[in-house]
Amino acid sequence: MEHNLDSSLPNGWKAYAHFTKTSGWAAYAGCVWALLYAVFVRFYQAAGGTIGLSAPIVDPTGGIYKASYVVGVIIMLCGFVLLTLVKPWGKVVPLWLPWIGGVNVYRGFLLFPTLLCSVFLIAHGAAGIITRVLFLAGFINLKMPTFSGEVDMRIDALWDLFVYQPWFFIMGVLSGLSAAHYAQARDVSLSALKRGTLIFLFLTILVTAIFVAAIVFDFVDKLSFF
Helix, strand or coil, X not given: CCCCCCCCCCHHHHHHHHHHHCCCHHHHHHHHHHHHHHHHHHHHHHCCCCCCCCCCECCCCCHHHHHHHHHHHHHHHHHHHHHHCCCHHHCECCCCCCCCCXXXXXXXXXXXXXXXXXXXXXXXXXXXXXHHHHHHCCCCCCCCCCCECCCCHHHHHHHHHHHHHHHHHHHHHHHHHHHHHHHHHCCCCHHHXXXXXXXXXXXXXXXXXXXXXXXXXXXXXXXXXX
């Protein structure tokens, strides 16, 4: 079903609806983006690589390396999940699967988890960038990682500012665009798309503020999950 743009929508929303309707490319870009991070960051560090670390990891048990590998695998899987949003099996379960082959996929089954992950990714990246800028400007202090040796926090902050946190932010944007494209491909109305986008933006700003406060005031551990 093709949506006709509601003439009552402001021009900005019309442009947004058209852009997201043609943003299937974001799922492919997001998959590649996830694979690059998994291989060149998580798998590399799991193998003992130290580029990008301001201090060598001190972990005699090897738990940190194993965790990095597991996270890398999860990130790869998440990248492949994005492809589901632009492939036929995101609408109908492939026939070769026993018992459930040919069953229509409920759009919320893929849409809601993708949107929640997108909120987390964008908020994580935005909060990381904001707090690293504040730290480098001398306004706040950052908690040192407990699993590292002697850390040069400025180098650590620079890596975060220009490499790690932008990855989170860009991945979140690509994931969000993929979700918006999927919503339109699954015949979500333009009014629902508008409401959903506004809710998404509100949640993203709220979670970003919570993450920034958590890091600045140190009332939870430093948010560097991935």
